[in-house]
Amino acid sequence: MFEDIDPLYVxxxxxxxxxxAVAEAVYLLTFxxxxxxxxxxxxxxxxxxxxxxxSAVVKLRRDRGLGGxxxxxxxxxxxxxxxxxxxxxxxxxxxxxxxxTIGVVAFIGAASRYNLWSALAMALCAGVVLPYFYVARAxxxxxxxxxxxxxxxLDIIVRSLRAGHPVPAAIKMAARELADPCGxxxxxxxxxxxxxxxxxxxxxxxxxxxGQEDLPLFVTSVAIQASSGGNLTEILDNLTAVVRxxxxxxxxxxxxxxxxxxxxxxxxxxxxxxxxxxxxxSPNFYGSNWNHPWIFWGLTSAGVWMVIGNLVMHxxxxxxx
Numbered sequence: 001m002f003e004d005i006d007p008l009y010v011x012x013x014x015x016x017x018x019x020x021a022v023a024e025a026v027y028l029l030t031f032x033x034x035x036x037x038x039x040x041x042x043x044x045x046x047x048x049x050x051x052x053x054x055s056a057v058v059k060l061r062r063d064r065g066l067g068g069x070x071x072x073x074x075x076x077x078x079x080x081x082x083x084x085x086x087x088x089x090x091x092x093x094x095x096x097x098x099x100x101t102i103g104v105v106a107f108i109g110a111a112s113r114y115n116l117w118s119a120l121a122m123a124l125c126a127g128v129v130l131p132y133f134y135v136a137r138a139x140x141x142x143x144x145x146x147x148x149x150x151x152x153x154l155d156i157i158v159r160s161l162r163a164g165h166p167v168p169a170a171i172k173m174a175a176r177e178l179a180d181p182c183g184x185x186x187x188x189x190x191x192x193x194x195x196x197x198x199x200x201x202x203x204x205x206x207x208x209x210x211g212q213e214d215l216p217l218f219v220t221s222v223a224i225q226a227s228s229g230g231n232l233t234e235i236l237d238n239l240t241a242v243v244r245x246x247x248x249x250x251x252x253x254x255x256x257x258x259x260x261x262x263x264x265x266x267x268x269x270x271x272x273x274x275x276x277x278x279x280x281x282s283p284n285f286y287g288s289n290w291n292h293p294w295i296f297w298g299l300t301s302a303g304v305w306m307v308i309g310n311l312v313m314h315x316x317x318x319x320x321x
Contacts, residue, residue, distance in 0.1 A: 085211045086139040087181055095131060103127020117296040142181050143212050147247060149182035150214060154240040161233045167222065168193045185210055199226050214243045257317035264313040268306060 083092050107123035153174040160170035168190060175187035185206050192202040200223040207215050217239055225232040278285050289295055 081208075081211075082135055082139060084209055085142070086135050087142045088135065088138055095135070099127045099131040102131070115291065115296070118290075118299075121296075121300070139211075143210070146181050146185070146210055146212050147214065147250075149178055150212070150218075151240050151244050151247070153178055153182050153186060154218070154236055154243065158233055158236050158240065161236070167199055167226075167232070181210070199223075214246060217242070260313060260317040264310055264317075268310055271302075271306070 080092055083090075083095070088095075103123045103126055106126035107119050110119035110122040156174045156177055157167075157170040160173045161167070165173070171186050171193070172190045175183050175190050177183070178186070188209070189202040189206045192205060193199060197205075200219075203219040203222050207219050218236070221232065221235045221239060224230065225235065
């Protein structure tokens, strides 16, 4: 039976096996190490690079748009808060320069083909709307990641408290065990406690940096226990169950509203997609209509109605509880 097998096929099979083995070895040596480094939170990375702990804390604060003592900037506070909660390591001023450059480039490129009003609209969209949605999207992703890690952080704190550790030590344990963003945020709170802040103020600073919906429950629990006492372990144990139920409810609502979200995306994308395809396949399809005085107001009205429709659908498929 085996004598009838062509040795050449055996060689090909062995060659494929060898290639797969080498590929797996490269993956284990490179990507696994890269993923491990990626899972280390930013605070521990800064501590590894900076021997001075105070300098590392100051750098972490400045990367989040805070002052060296943790104070927020007063100019355009809403935008600074958005940048801080997004976790992006870029200053608002640098982002403004990049957005302005993108807007100017978009205006120059559009002005060479379209009229002035259309070029201004495209520049406004490219230089203001798109950067804002990019930062808002980064904030949402960071909050969602924090929501996933938060019950695990509460479990670590509860186990540490049951072992007899004080609250700062329990917070430090959560900071060391978890990756970004939860590990970094609890670590920054632990650093603030180490440098003299009381627990309640450090927790409220973390709430301001994150802005997650379940975090006020934890901050209030710690603040009440610090001022009037009580069994914090039992409180946080019950809070963990509540947070997990809220996460489960959010995921259920997201699954039930998936059809509405997909409908909103399709209804918004199809007109723009068809317009781009027609303009690419037949650039002269619209002809002289681009220079018609009503074209700007017509497209503006269509865009406004699309935005209103998306806001209505967003309100219908997003629930707060």
